[in-house]
Amino acid sequence: MRTCVVIPAYNEARRIGEVIPQVLDLGFEIIVVDDGSRDDTPEIAKNFPIIIVRHFLNQGQGAALKTGTELAIKLGFDFIVHFDADGQHEARNIAELVEVLHDYEVALGSRFLCVESEIPKKKRMILMLAKIFSQWLLQLEFSDPQSGLRAFRASAADRLDWQKNDFQHCTEILNLIIRNELRYKEIPVKINYDDYSTSKEVKPKISMGWKLIINKFID
Amino acid sequence: MSMTIFQIIILILIAIVCFKAVRKLLKKEISFLLFASWIGLWLIVALIAIFPSIVNRLADFVGIGRGVDLIIYLSIISLFYMLFKINLRQNKIEKNISELVRKIAMENYHDGKTKDDV
Numbered sequence: 001m002r003t004c005v006v007i008p009a010y011n012e013a014r015r016i017g018e019v020i021p022q023v024l025d026l027g028f029e030i031i032v033v034d035d036g037s038r039d040d041t042p043e044i045a046k047n048f049p050i051i052i053v054r055h056f057l058n059q060g061q062g063a064a065l066k067t068g069t070e071l072a073i074k075l076g077f078d079f080i081v082h083f084d085a086d087g088q089h090e091a092r093n094i095a096e097l098v099e100v101l102h103d104y105e106v107a108l109g110s111r112f113l114c115v116e117s118e119i120p121k122k123k124r125m126i127l128m129l130a131k132i133f134s135q136w137l138l139q140l141e142f143s144d145p146q147s148g149l150r151a152f153r154a155s156a157a158d159r160l161d162w163q164k165n166d167f168q169h170c171t172e173i174l175n176l177i178i179r180n181e182l183r184y185k186e187i188p189v190k191i192n193y194d195d196y197s198t199s200k201e202v203k204p205k206i207s208m209g210w211k212l213i214i215n216k217f218i219d
Numbered sequence: 220m221s222m223t224i225f226q227i228i229i230l231i232l233i234a235i236v237c238f239k240a241v242r243k244l245l246k247k248e249i250s251f252l253l254f255a256s257w258i259g260l261w262l263i264v265a266l267i268a269i270f271p272s273i274v275n276r277l278a279d280f281v282g283i284g285r286g287v288d289l290i291i292y293l294s295i296i297s298l299f300y301m302l303f304k305i306n307l308r309q310n311k312i313e314k315n316i317s318e319l320v321r322k323i324a325m326e327n328y329h330d331g332k333t334k335d336d337v
Contacts, residue, residue, distance in 0.1 A: 051329065
């Protein structure tokens with residue numbers, strides 16, 4: 001069974017050179033989707049034996065993940081893993097997610113199920129609010145709705161045609177998992193927070209909540 | 220018939236808008252249909268500026284107190300509709316751009332194992 005780790009990267013020259021070897025060392029194949037970076041991200045990625053696909057215009061993480069996922073399906077991979085380029089995710093979790101895929105169609109990483117996770121107070125509060133928001137207003141019963149570490153069987157990923165390019169893709173993917181009645185399991189994963197990854201995160205805005213609610217009703 | 224300064228300013232502005240529309244039509248920058256609708260709209264505005272009583276009678280007919288109120292209501296409704304249409308069109312353009320970017324990317328990926336650009 002072939003596993004492909006899809007890593008979306010936008011201006012990640014500082015970290016991508018550390019993240020790629022961590023994944024390669026565990027024997028996984030990689031597709032890096034350079035989402036129109038203006039730094040040396042693609043040049044650094046080209047130093048490794050991996051597949052690189054490039055958006056000539058920045059489209060957002062949702063679009064980059066979609067491109068990587070579709071390419072992985074096209075190239076005949078059996079399992080597809082979404083993994084961040086900023087060093088927040090731990091490569092050892094990939095094998096645990098893939099293991100789950102032998103019994104389930106989707107595996108979702110959850111930082112709230114992991115006792116090791118040291119989530120900064122401010123971040124924890126934002127994530128908890130996002131979780132309450134997802135559960136009450138969007139009716140999504142997931143322990144970590146904003147988690148970007150997830151894995152799919154190719155057949156399952158093929159049924160998840162998410163359209164949102166921006167931050168909304170996380171919620172949209174969860175919605176599609178429910179709508180397609182895919183069998184999923186959440187597993188604990190450790191997320192590493194440092195100044196670099198925290199500075200790159202999308203700052204929460206009230207307009208994000210509105211967007212999610214409006215889309216919930218329109219869909 | 221004497222006109223107020225406001226009416227004169229409105230008519231001058233309408234004349235400028237119509238002149239620009241004619242120039243764009245002659246340069247074939249806009250279609251005849253768009254030109255005709257644009258000129259039609261401004262002719263109505265000019266007519267209302269010269270004979271404001273038309274709107275008052277119309278407002279009376281539809282049950283709105285003043286002609287000015289009728290114009291404001293209609294303007295707000297039209298602007299919201301235009302915003303909605305522009306928003307839809309913008310979303311469609313963004314989606315098309317995204318599809319194009321992703322399609323080009325998928326057709327030109329670099330395989331680092333074989334060092335091939337596909």
